[in-house]
Amino acid sequence: MTACRAGLLRPGDWLILALGLALVVALSAHQAGSQEGRVIVRLDGKPHTEASLRLNRVIEVAGPLGISRVEIRDGRVRIAADPSPLQLCVRQGWIPPGAAAVCLPNRVAVENAAAGYDTLSY
DSSP states (O other): OOTTSGGGOOHHHHHHHHHHHHHHHHHHHHHHHHTOOEEEEEETTEEEEEEESSSOEEEEEEOSSSEEEEEEETTEEEEEEOOOSSOHHHHTOSOOTTOEEEETTTTEEEEEOSOOOSOOOO
């Protein structure tokens, strides 16, 4: 005989199946929420600010040369303004997931800690 017939499943069996399904759904929702992109702003190598990529905002960091402005918009991050003479970190533009931009003269670093590909295998 097979256990798939409706008569052989007891109410406790249905309860176990429902609880198992609810657990899978809850764990999936938790995993999806934990993949939220994060931005880590460092000053002199020490964490200054950590923020979500979901909220649009501007973070101002006072370095030795002046104020650096970090812009978070539409799930992306960039250094919008910096007092460094060559403006290399500003010219870098939007920082891709898993990458960072560093303004060495002003000692400000911005890391896009969003989930990206570590490696690709074929």
